[in-house]
Amino acid sequence: MRKVAKLKTRQGRIGNKGVAKGSTIIEHADTVSDKGTSAFLKFRSDKTVVHFSEHGNSIKSALGKKSYSLAEYLDDANHVIRHGIFVPELHGYVRLLGGKGSVKFGFVGRNRTTGDITTFHIKTAKELANKAPSLGFSL
DSSP: OOEEEOOOOOTEEEEEEEEOTOOOOOOEEEOOOGGSSSOOOOOOOOOHHHHHHHHHHHHHHHHOOOOOHHHHHHHHHHHHHHHHHEEEEEEEEEEEESSSOOOEEEEEOOTTOOOEEEEEEEEEEEHHHOOOOOGOOOO
């Protein structure tokens, strides 16, 4: 069972099929629990440190934090999985983070076979509009 979202955009209430064409701002997202995401997930072997060194600063900045640890990075990745929206085209989860400048989303990719986390980084609304049409973003 995958997470499904009931999205409310500035243009009105939307059902489980995604965001209405032309909508770009998600004001609220209610998710239905996914049985497979209650466990604390990790990266495969030593990949946590590698990904944290590559993406930790951008996540820290998007969250407006002055410091950011490896443990927080892994906790935040699991938060995106538990409370985000599943994106089938990217086999991962996204969650609105905010951030200065353009709208930023946390993205957590998962291995299709093992379920391990493969990446946790920032994606912009523009990137998601291009790579994940199921979200219904248009810019």
